[in-house]
Amino acid sequence: LEKVTLEACCQRELQSREGMFVNKEACLSGIERFQNRQGCYTVILNSFETYVYLAGALAIGVLAIELFAMIFAMCLFRGIQ
Secondary structure, rough: OOOOOHHHHHHHHHOOOOOOOOOOOHHOOOOOHEEOOOOOOHHHHHHHHHHHHHHHHEEEEEEHHHHHHHHHHHHHHHOOO
């Protein structure tokens, strides 16, 4: 069986439908370097893993600020009494 590569599988400069092809002829001839070989689920999972540490660090930072604000509020309350 002959393997057919569609234009939809070719890599583009910008990852969108409107972006220019990196090398359309090489892609259609079967060179894997110019083809998208990963599925949508894998790409989304990889991009999520990239930002999960940033989201965790941001959450820990907000938690620390909230904790210090609570301690400061408790100290102010004790000072009023």
